[in-house]
Amino acid sequence: MLHIRPEHAADAAGIRDVHIAAFPTGAEARLVDALRSNRNASVSLVAVLEERIVGHVLFSPVSIEPKISSVRGVGLAPVAVRPEYQRQGIGAHLIEQGIDHCRRAAFDFMVVLGQPRYYRRFSCRRAFSAGLTNEYGMDEAFMVLELQPGSLRGIRGLVRYGAEFSMLET
Numbered sequence: 001m002l003h004i005r006p007e008h009a010a011d012a013a014g015i016r017d018v019h020i021a022a023f024p025t026g027a028e029a030r031l032v033d034a035l036r037s038n039r040n041a042s043v044s045l046v047a048v049l050e051e052r053i054v055g056h057v058l059f060s061p062v063s064i065e066p067k068i069s070s071v072r073g074v075g076l077a078p079v080a081v082r083p084e085y086q087r088q089g090i091g092a093h094l095i096e097q098g099i100d101h102c103r104r105a106a107f108d109f110m111v112v113l114g115q116p117r118y119y120r121r122f123s124c125r126r127a128f129s130a131g132l133t134n135e136y137g138m139d140e141a142f143m144v145l146e147l148q149p150g151s152l153r154g155i156r157g158l159v160r161y162g163a164e165f166s167m168l169e170t
């Protein structure tokens with residue numbers, strides 16, 4: 001049976017393996033390690049099947065420029081499921097439960113860079129229409145979800161991911 005739970009200290013190697021299997025390079029695995037060691041893994045969940053970690057999702061803090069301290073946001077990245085377990089709904093379970101954790105942790109909004117068709121099923125919408133831009137020049141693929149009703153009202157600006165994300169660009 002599939003079990004989704006917060007990551008434990010002993011999960012680091014299993015999480016690394018998931019990202020190495022799911023992505024073409026080790027960049028996402030290194031990103032997760034960096035976010036964790038900098039204490040920027042705000043919500044980190046694993047999907048466990050028969051005692052094996054088969055999926056992982058991480059949410060880390062993002063900021064808005066010009067600086068707005070009244071709202072706290074997170075970015076969903078990375079998310080991965082081992083290739084042999086993809087398209088069975090595990091990614092969706094991880095994301096839904098991750099969003100729930102972020103909401104309960106009182107984050108105000110979540111952003112994600114990804115396939116709009118996929119993320120719309122979690123009620124994400126085009127961030128640009130909500131007045132939010134990103135540093136990667138993405139439009140349709142940059143999406144946002146209000147975690148607390150009305151929290152983005154009147155909020156405009158450039159969303160910045162943590163410095164750790166620069167390692168994905170090299």
Ligand SMILES: CC(C)(COP(=O)(O)OP(=O)(O)OC[C@H]1O[C@@H](n2cnc3c(N)ncnc32)[C@H](O)[C@@H]1OP(=O)(O)O)[C@@H](O)C(=O)NCCC(=O)NCCS
Nearest residue numbers: 022023077078079080081086087088089090091092115118
């Ligand atoms: C994206 C990912 C986590 C989805 O996990 P999953 O368990 O297969 O997801 P689900 O079973 O809930 O949903 C499957 C859907 O994911 C969609 N999907 C979204 N983003 C995708 C991506 N980058 N690569 C492949 N499929 C993706 C597929 O189109 C599929 O939609 P469909 O069922 O309508 O055809 C998984 O495909 C994966 O690990 N991909 C490689 C890593 C990656 O690209 N992560 C996202 C960027 S951080």
